[in-house]
Amino acid sequence: MLIAIEILLNIVIFWDKNMFQVKLVVATALTAVARKVIVTEYTVDSAPLIYTLAAICFALGTTYWLCIPARGGRRHRFFFYLKYFLLN
Secondary structure: HHHHHHHHHHHHHHHHHHHHHHHHHHHHHHHHHHHHHHOOOHHHHHHHHHHHHHHHHHHHHHEEEOOOOOOOHHHHHHHHHHHHHHHH
């Protein structure tokens, strides 16, 4: 039910402002994946499913984090250090 409300909110915002809010779409996708994680029955053979859900959660979480405006230049410093460690 919560996912349906968020999708409805996405549609209303799109009709009202004629634009997509990436943050809201990503939050809806995160909610759907979290629901899938909770509902899934795990067995011994479900390792690929667990890895896939983990990768999706990581990708959506990173996307959501990048959509939030940075405060105090923390994100800029993070990418500076990431670039520094990857290139050296």
